[in-house]
Amino acid sequence: QVQLVESGGGLVQAGGSLRLSCAASGRTFGTYAMGWFRQAPGKEREFVAAIDWSGGSTYYADSVKGRFTISRDNANSAVYLQMNSLKPEDTAVYYCAAKEYGRSRKATEYPYWGQGTQVTVSS
Numbered sequence: 001q002v003q004l005v006e007s008g009g010g011l012v013q014a015g016g017s018l019r020l021s022c023a024a025s026g027r028t029f030g031t032y033a034m035g036w037f038r039q040a041p042g043k044e045r046e047f048v049a050a051i052d053w054s055g056g057s058t059y060y061a062d063s064v065k066g067r068f069t070i071s072r073d074n075a076n077s078a079v080y081l082q083m084n085s086l087k088p089e090d091t092a093v094y095y096c097a098a099k100e101y102g103r104s105r106k107a108t109e110y111p112y113w114g115q116g117t118q119v120t121v122s123s
Contacts, residue, residue, distance in 0.1 A: 002026040002112050004096045009117030012086055016121070020081040022096030022114060029077040030054075033103040035110055036070060036081045038092035038119075048094070049081060050103035059103055064090075086121045093118050 008020040022034070035050040049070040050059040058070050069082040079096060094117050097110035104110070 002029065002032060002098050004098060004112060004114035006094065006096045006114045006117040009094060009119045011120045011122065014086060014088055014121055014123050016086050017082070017084045018086065018119060020083065020094055020096075020117060020119070022079045022081075024077040024079070024098065030074040032098040032100060032112075034070075034072060034079040035097045035099070035103065035105075035107075036079075036094060037097060037107055037110075038090075038094045039116075040092040043092075045095070045107050047105040047107065050105060051079065052103045057103065059105060061105070083119070086119075088121045088123045091119060091121050 003025045005023045012018055033052050036048040037045050038048050039045040047061050051070045051072055055072045067085045072079040096114040098112040099110045
Protein backbone atom coordinates (compact mmCIF):
# COMPACT_ATOMS: atom_id res chain seq x y z
CA GLN A 1 0.00 0.00 0.00
CA VAL A 2 1.09 3.58 -0.63
CA GLN A 3 0.05 6.79 1.12
CA LEU A 4 -0.12 10.05 -0.85
CA VAL A 5 -0.08 13.68 0.28
CA GLU A 6 -0.53 16.57 -2.14
CA SER A 7 0.70 20.12 -1.66
CA GLY A 8 1.28 23.28 -3.65
CA GLY A 9 -2.26 24.40 -4.38
CA GLY A 10 -3.41 27.96 -3.95
CA LEU A 11 -4.90 31.05 -5.55
CA VAL A 12 -3.34 32.36 -8.75
CA GLN A 13 -4.35 34.79 -11.47
CA ALA A 14 -5.16 33.61 -14.96
CA GLY A 15 -1.97 33.15 -16.95
CA GLY A 16 0.01 32.28 -13.85
CA SER A 17 1.73 29.09 -12.78
CA LEU A 18 1.64 26.62 -9.91
CA ARG A 19 3.59 23.47 -9.15
CA LEU A 20 1.79 20.70 -7.33
CA SER A 21 3.71 18.06 -5.43
CA CYS A 22 2.65 14.62 -4.26
CA ALA A 23 4.74 12.89 -1.61
CA ALA A 24 4.42 9.12 -1.39
CA SER A 25 5.22 6.72 1.41
CA GLY A 26 4.74 3.03 1.92
CA ARG A 27 5.63 0.36 -0.57
CA THR A 28 8.18 0.86 -3.30
CA PHE A 29 7.16 4.07 -5.06
CA GLY A 30 9.12 3.29 -8.18
CA THR A 31 6.84 0.39 -9.11
CA TYR A 32 3.71 2.55 -9.36
CA ALA A 33 2.29 4.51 -12.24
CA MET A 34 1.03 7.89 -11.04
CA GLY A 35 -1.80 10.12 -12.12
CA TRP A 36 -3.22 13.55 -11.45
CA PHE A 37 -6.98 14.09 -11.51
CA ARG A 38 -9.16 17.06 -10.68
CA GLN A 39 -12.71 17.71 -9.59
CA ALA A 40 -14.53 21.00 -9.89
CA PRO A 41 -17.69 21.76 -7.87
CA GLY A 42 -20.69 19.97 -9.32
CA LYS A 43 -18.58 18.04 -11.82
CA GLU A 44 -17.19 14.55 -12.02
CA ARG A 45 -13.55 13.81 -11.31
CA GLU A 46 -11.55 14.06 -14.52
CA PHE A 47 -8.19 12.88 -15.71
CA VAL A 48 -5.41 15.45 -16.02
CA ALA A 49 -2.10 13.61 -16.55
CA ALA A 50 -0.36 10.30 -15.91
CA ILE A 51 3.19 8.99 -15.88
CA ASP A 52 4.57 5.47 -15.94
CA TRP A 53 6.81 3.96 -13.26
CA SER A 54 10.03 5.09 -14.93
CA GLY A 55 8.95 8.56 -15.94
CA GLY A 56 9.64 7.71 -19.55
CA SER A 57 6.04 7.82 -20.70
CA THR A 58 3.49 10.54 -20.01
CA TYR A 59 -0.13 11.07 -20.96
CA TYR A 60 -2.26 14.26 -20.84
CA ALA A 61 -5.85 15.33 -21.16
CA ASP A 62 -6.37 17.44 -24.27
CA SER A 63 -7.49 20.35 -22.11
CA VAL A 64 -4.08 20.66 -20.44
CA LYS A 65 -1.72 19.45 -23.17
CA GLY A 66 1.03 21.96 -23.79
CA ARG A 67 0.36 23.80 -20.51
CA PHE A 68 0.86 21.14 -17.83
CA THR A 69 3.83 18.83 -17.29
CA ILE A 70 3.89 15.74 -15.09
CA SER A 71 7.19 14.43 -13.75
CA ARG A 72 8.46 12.18 -10.99
CA ASP A 73 11.48 11.70 -8.76
CA ASN A 74 11.64 8.06 -7.70
CA ALA A 75 14.63 8.66 -5.43
CA ASN A 76 12.52 11.04 -3.36
CA SER A 77 9.18 9.26 -3.83
CA ALA A 78 7.48 12.27 -5.36
CA VAL A 79 5.46 13.22 -8.40
CA TYR A 80 4.89 16.74 -9.65
CA LEU A 81 2.47 18.66 -11.83
CA GLN A 82 3.82 21.89 -13.29
CA MET A 83 0.87 24.01 -14.39
CA ASN A 84 1.50 26.99 -16.65
CA SER A 85 -0.83 29.41 -18.44
CA LEU A 86 -3.55 28.64 -15.95
CA LYS A 87 -7.15 29.40 -16.83
CA PRO A 88 -10.22 29.93 -14.62
CA GLU A 89 -11.57 26.61 -15.89
CA ASP A 90 -8.57 24.87 -14.27
CA THR A 91 -10.08 25.69 -10.88
CA ALA A 92 -10.64 22.43 -9.00
CA VAL A 93 -9.41 20.17 -6.25
CA TYR A 94 -6.41 18.28 -7.64
CA TYR A 95 -5.76 14.72 -6.57
CA CYS A 96 -2.70 12.53 -6.85
CA ALA A 97 -3.30 8.81 -7.43
CA ALA A 98 -1.22 5.64 -7.72
CA LYS A 99 -1.69 2.28 -9.38
CA GLU A 100 0.43 -0.74 -10.12
CA TYR A 101 1.49 -1.55 -13.67
CA GLY A 102 0.75 0.78 -16.57
CA ARG A 103 -0.47 4.33 -16.60
CA SER A 104 -4.16 5.00 -17.19
CA ARG A 105 -6.62 7.83 -17.62
CA LYS A 106 -9.34 5.93 -15.77
CA ALA A 107 -9.83 7.02 -12.16
CA THR A 108 -11.42 3.67 -11.31
CA GLU A 109 -8.12 1.90 -12.01
CA TYR A 110 -6.29 3.82 -9.29
CA PRO A 111 -6.70 2.27 -5.82
CA TYR A 112 -4.63 4.84 -3.92
CA TRP A 113 -5.52 8.52 -3.58
CA GLY A 114 -4.37 11.59 -1.73
CA GLN A 115 -6.67 14.01 0.06
CA GLY A 116 -6.47 16.66 -2.65
CA THR A 117 -5.23 20.23 -2.89
CA GLN A 118 -7.32 23.21 -3.99
CA VAL A 119 -6.30 25.22 -7.04
CA THR A 120 -8.21 28.43 -7.71
CA VAL A 121 -7.55 30.52 -10.81
CA SER A 122 -9.02 34.01 -10.82
CA SER A 123 -9.89 35.87 -14.02
